[in-house]
Amino acid sequence: DVSGSMNDANKLPLVKRGMQMLVEQLGENDRVAIAVYAGAAGLVLPSTPGDQKETILAALDRLNAGGSTAGAAGIKLAYQVARDNFIKGGVNRVILCTDGDFNVGASGTGELVQMAETEAQDGVFLSILGFGIGNLNDSMLEQVSGKANGMYAFIDTENEARKVLVEQMSGTLVTIAKDVKIQIEFNPAKVNAYRLIGYENRILAAEDFNDDKKDAGEIGAGHTVTALYEIVPTDSASELTTPPVDELKYQADRALTEAAKSDELLTLKLRYKQPDGDTSSLMSFPVDDAALKFGETSKDFQFAAAVASFGMLLRGSQFAGDSNFDAVLEIATAGAERDPWGYRKEFLEIVKRAKELKK
Structure with a gap:
């Protein structure tokens, strides 16, 4: 997506840096093409072997944001290129990088979902990477990727781009x-x-x-x-x-x-x-x-429980009970001892920020 809405620093520039990281992981058996869309769709880079890194990086470097958004046309072009260069027995996937601002052309979510479903049946899956915050159409991107046998991730920093496109590349690209x-x-x-x-x-x-x-x-x-x-x-x-005061007239305990x-x-x-x-x-x-009592459970379980509790607090869930940010921090800190990639430490910082904003 190179439309005008992608001109912010945490959008197209971050897309380019993330894709540069991905390119460094490619080899001679890989192939990559770059299709773009703004007011119209176009092919910036035809299918190119992954070891031709200078050619691929030069094409990425030429990308600039501007214009309106004909998202459907760009996605159709990307799928067409993927079909034309289909690798039997390989991983065939379209990676859509966008803020989800589809505002021009055949942009109905229903059409995008149907297209994604059809292509997935033919073996071309979809990964959607969402960028930016202001007009990020999160629910639509999640819906389309779900119907496309794909995945959806939100990227707001270079560290997150590295996580999705380098450290977890196989999970992003390879469906098992x-x-x-x-x-x-x-x-x-x-x-x-x-x-x-x-x-x-x-x-x-x-x-x-x-x-x-x-x-x-x-x-x-x-x-x-x-x-x-x-x-x-x-x-x-x-x-x-608590059972009713009187016995039920038409029901009895089910036999176990x-x-x-x-x-x-x-x-x-x-x-x-x-x-x-x-x-x-x-x-x-x-x-x-x-x-097991909660304190006897694994650190991974405790950390997962803290994340779930934090989510309920952010949503104002009626099921959050007496949980609070301090309790989340206490549980998550105990569960963050094993953190080889630093993701759990990052979560702790997010909780602390949310706590400050709540004051």
């Missing part, structure tokens, strides 16, 4: 599983109530779990996914699970299976497809109740 779905069955002998924290825009109906036609998320090489549930144990005195009498807390079921496959595979894992 598509349409990944997770379904959990809690043991009613141990859990009276549960709630998934977050993922509001990623929830599927229960029956969609076994439907291979339903789109789901993708996993990149080296990526991990964390989902946190808040549960009410059966031995809890929570008001959420033999499995419910075990130490299993839940069963996790996972469905996924190979990147070039259309039929899903099923994996199932029983999980026992470890009965």
Whole structure:
């Protein structure tokens, strides 16, 4: 995206620096092309071997921002170039760098989603990198990338660009599983109530779990996914699970299976497809109740819980309970001991900044 809205220092200039980092990781077996769009779309660099770095970097250096935004035309051109240079058995991907300000031309989100879905079925996936803050169309970019069997990341600094395009390059570019779905069955002998924290825009109906036609998320090489549930144990005195005063006339306690009498807390079921496959595979894992207190859990678990709590505080969630920024900092600091890339330290700084802004 080289439209006028990309002229800020944290937009096109940062795109160029990030792409320069990526180019340094390419080799002779890789190929890269550069398609741009502003008032119209154009091809700045035809498909070029990755070891011709001077040629690629020179093309990047010539990019300047200006004009309106014909985003759909630029994306169509990028997909066309990817198809024309398709590498069978390779990683074929369009990387869209934009602030999401599609304001000219055939710019409806529905058309972009349909295009992305069709191209993904033909083996060309999409990664979207969002830049800038003022007019960043975050929800639209996430929606399009999700339908394109791709990923979406927000980049606001050179360090973040290095993280996405160098340190986590394989996860950004290489999809190892598509349409990944997770379904959990809690043991009613141990859990009276549960709630998934977050993922509001990623929830599927229960029956969609076994439907291979339903789109789901993708996993990149080296990526991990964390989902946190808040549960009410059966031995809890929570008001959420207090039985009615009178016995129900039409209902009785459901009979439990033999499995419910075990130490299993839940069963996790996972469905996924190979990147070039259309039929899903099923994996199932029983999980026992470890009965750990929070302080006894792993540092990774504690850090993940702190991040989730911080997110609920920022959203003003009714489920945030008595959590506060100080509690988040305390838990996250304890969980940040193992931090080889410095990402957890960066999170701590963000929490401190949010705390100051809240005053």
